[in-house]
Each structure stands twice: as structure tokens, then as C-alpha cells.
Amino acid sequence: PHVLVTGGSGFIASHILDSLLARQYYVTATVRSEEKGLQIRSAYPEDARGRLSFVIVEDIMKDRAFDDAVRAQPFKYVIHTASPYHFNITDPVNDFINPAVRGTTGILTSVREFAPLVERVVLLSSSATIFNPFNHAKVYDETVYGVTTWEEAMNPRLAYRASKIYAEKAAFEFMSASPPPNFDLVAINPPLVFGPASRHLTTLDSLNTSNQRIRDMALGKYRDELPPTGPVYLFCDVRDVAEVHARVLEVPEAAGQRFFAVGGYFSNKRMADKIRESHPELADKLPKESALDDFPDEIYGWDNSKTREMLGLEFRDLKTCVDGAVDSVLAISKMG
Numbered sequence: 081p082h083v084l085v086t087g088g089s090g091f092i093a094s095h096i097l098d099s100l101l102a103r104q105y106y107v108t109a110t111v112r113s114e115e116k117g118l119q120i121r122s123a124y125p126e127d128a129r130g131r132l133s134f135v136i137v138e139d140i141m142k143d144r145a146f147d148d149a150v151r152a153q154p155f156k157y158v159i160h161t162a163s164p165y166h167f168n169i170t171d172p173v174n175d176f177i178n179p180a181v182r183g184t185t186g187i188l189t190s191v192r193e194f195a196p197l198v199e200r201v202v203l204l205s206s207s208a209t210i211f212n213p214f215n216h217a218k219v220y221d222e223t224v225y226g227v228t229t230w231e232e233a234m235n236p237r238l239a240y241r242a243s244k245i246y247a248e249k250a251a252f253e254f255m256s257a258s259p260p261p262n263f264d265l266v267a268i269n270p271p272l273v274f275g276p277a278s279r280h281l282t283t284l285d286s287l288n289t290s291n292q293r294i295r296d297m298a299l300g301k302y303r304d305e306l307p308p309t310g311p312v313y314l315f316c317d318v319r320d321v322a323e324v325h326a327r328v329l330e331v332p333e334a335a336g337q338r339f340f341a342v343g344g345y346f347s348n349k350r351m352a353d354k355i356r357e358s359h360p361e362l363a364d365k366l367p368k369e370s371a372l373d374d375f376p377d378e379i380y381g382w383d384n385s386k387t388r389e390m391l392g393l394e395f396r397d398l399k400t401c402v403d404g405a406v407d408s409v410l411a412i413s414k415m416g
């Protein structure tokens with residue numbers, strides 16, 4: 081079967097490509113330039129490369145941006161990951177909210193109009209659509225919905241979160257307003273995602289946002305002081321986030337569901353301790369063992385038993401996840 085993955089140059093998307101190609105799918109990814117497509121393709125061995133193609137979508141925010149992409153192959157599945165994730169915000173609406181929401185409704189519209197063979201669209205959402213950081217739930221699971229206000233959305237520090245809430249909401253509203261005859265929708269909701277960098281990355285300058293704290297830790301930036309961990313104290317290994325995307329494609333009961341992809345709790349101090357365990361040679365770059373751990377004394381609970389049971393998946397622990405990230409950071413820093 082053919083799968084379309086939007087935002088193929090992204091960190092999580094790169095692992096989704098790995099998982100799909102390992103399962104022998106034919107994969108088409110959208111990228112913003114031919115150069116990026118070629119760079120990603122060249123990172124794969126020949127067999128996988130032969131099943132990976134690209135379509136250029138320069139800006140997901142543009143009207144009808146995906147019309148050509150969804151017609152490129154007879155797709156059975158579509159995975160939408162393209163969405164801005166960084167903290168260099170100048171304009172919350174144009175930098176975050178519009179691309180997140182228009183990208184999501186745009187792909188759904190194009191699939192409905194031009195891709196009659198598609199059976200499922202998977203949306204890479206976020207735990208941002210589950211958490212309520214100003215009024216925590218006792219236990220977070222797939223039944224909890226994060227809420228936001230337009231005023232919060234206009235705050236640069238909260239605009240990303242709002243963009244994910246509005247995008248997921250718009251997607252489910254699209255589906256219920258006039259249910260498409262051929263496809264259903266699944267949302268994947270990970271908290272902070274860490275792990276091995278994208279396989280096509282050759283420089284640490286373009287490392288994805290969430291892995292940057294591990295890079296900075298391993299390179300000595302936080303030797304004297306760790307930045308605060310919060311507001312999110314849950315993580316998921318990127319390889320598991322990718323695996324969830326691949327598994328939901330073939331689980332019929334996943335239709336219309338959200339999946340909470342969580343590995344466990346973490347704090348920056350706990351990550352530093354894991355790095356010290358596996359990489360004693362980095363000890364003088366890391367914050368001291370006695371550094372303060374800001375993990376709260378009392379914290380919300382989380383429960384992703386539905387995700388684990390429905391998909392038959394056990395999630396990697398913090399050490400495995402941090403090791404994966406550090407090993408790749410060290411390997412890339414040696415390339416330069």
C-alpha cells in the first residue's frame with residue numbers, strides 16, 4: 081500500500097518514514113524543496129530508497145496546497161505531520177495558528193476531493209491538546225481535552241499549544257460536519273518527544289526543537305545551571321511515536337480515536353543523570369550530580385493503557401530514549 085506523509089523533513093516524520101519503509105510500504109513524503117527530498121532519500125539504503133518518493137508542497141498554509149500531493153499515488157493512508165514547532169515566534173497567527181489549522185483542514189479537504197482510495201488520515205497532534213497546564217487534571221488520558229482562549233493563543237509562549245488545540249479540533253469538526261464516505265481520522269498525542277535525530281541530519285544547527293535540550297546538555301551548555309524542565313514533565317521516545325503511527329494504520333478500532341503516546345515522566349535533571357550513566361566521559365560537561373531536580377513533589381497522573389493495549393506496544397524508558405538522542409548528537413558532532 082501507498083502512504084502519504086506530510087512534512088517529510090521533520091524529526092518525528094523521519095522516524096515515521098523509517099517505520100513505514102521497514103514495513104514495506106510505498107511512501108511519498110511532502111517536502112518544501114527538491115533539495116530536501118534528495119537529502120532525505122540519500123540517507124536510505126537502496127531497497128528503501130526505491131519505495132520512497134517526494135512531492136513538493138512549499139507552504140501548507142496556502143489554499144489547495146495538497147491537491148497535487150494527494151493525487152501523486154493511489155494512497156490508502158495519509159499521515160499529516162507538517163506543522164510549525166519552534167519558539168522563534170513573531171506573529172502567533174501567521175507563524176503558528178494558520179499553518180497548523182489550514183494545513184490540517186487543507187489536507188482533509190484535498191483527500192476528500194481527490195483521493196477516493198484513502199481509508200484513514202492520521203493526524204500528528206500533541207499532548208498540548210490533552211493538558212491543561214493552568215488547571216491540571218488528576219490523571220491525563222485520551223478522554224481529556226486541553227482548552228485555550230484566543231487571548232492565550234496570542235501569547236507567543238502559548239501560541240504553539242493553541243495551534244495544536246485548534247488544529248485537532250478543526251480536524252474532528254471537519255469529520256463530523258460531513259463525514260467523508262471513504263476515510264476516518266485518528267489523532268496521535270505525544271508529549272515532549274526525544275530520541276535519535278533524523279537520519280538525514282548532518283549538522284547540529286538544524287537539530288529539531290525538542291532534542292535541543294539534550295544536545296545542549298551533552299555539549300556542556302548546562303554545566304553550571306539547568307534550565308527549568310516544565311511545563312511538560314512527560315516524554316515519549318520518537319521511535320515509539322513513529323511506531324504508533326505505523327500501527328494505527330492497520331487497527332480498524334482505531335477509527336476516530338486519540339492515542340496518548342507516552343514513555344513516562346522526566347525532568348532535565350533526570351535526563352542529565354541518564355547521560356552520566358551511559359556516557360561517563362561527558363561527566364564534566366553535565367550539571368553536577370547534586371544539582372537541583374525540579375521534578376514536582378506532587379504531579380498529575382497519566383494513563384495510556386488504551387494506547388498500549390489497542391496497539392500492543394510497550395514504550396521505551398527514559399534511559400533508552402536519552403541514549404538514542406545523545407548517541408546521535410555525538411555522531412553528528414563528529415561529522416562537522
Ligand code: NDP
Nearest residue numbers: 087089090091092139140162163164206271272273288290
Ligand atoms: P520539526 O520541526 O522537525 O518538523 C516540522 C515539519 O513541519 C517540518 O517538516 C517542516 O518543514 C514542516 N512545516 C512546518 N511549517 C510548514 C509550512 N508552513 N509549510 C510546509 N511545511 C511546514 O518538528 P517535529 O518533528 O518535532 O514535530 C512534528 C509534529 O509533531 C508537529 O505537528 C508538532 O506539533 C508535533 N509534536 C512534536 C513534539 C516534539 O516534542 N517534537 C511533541 C508533540 C507533538 P521544514 O523542515 O521544511 O521546515
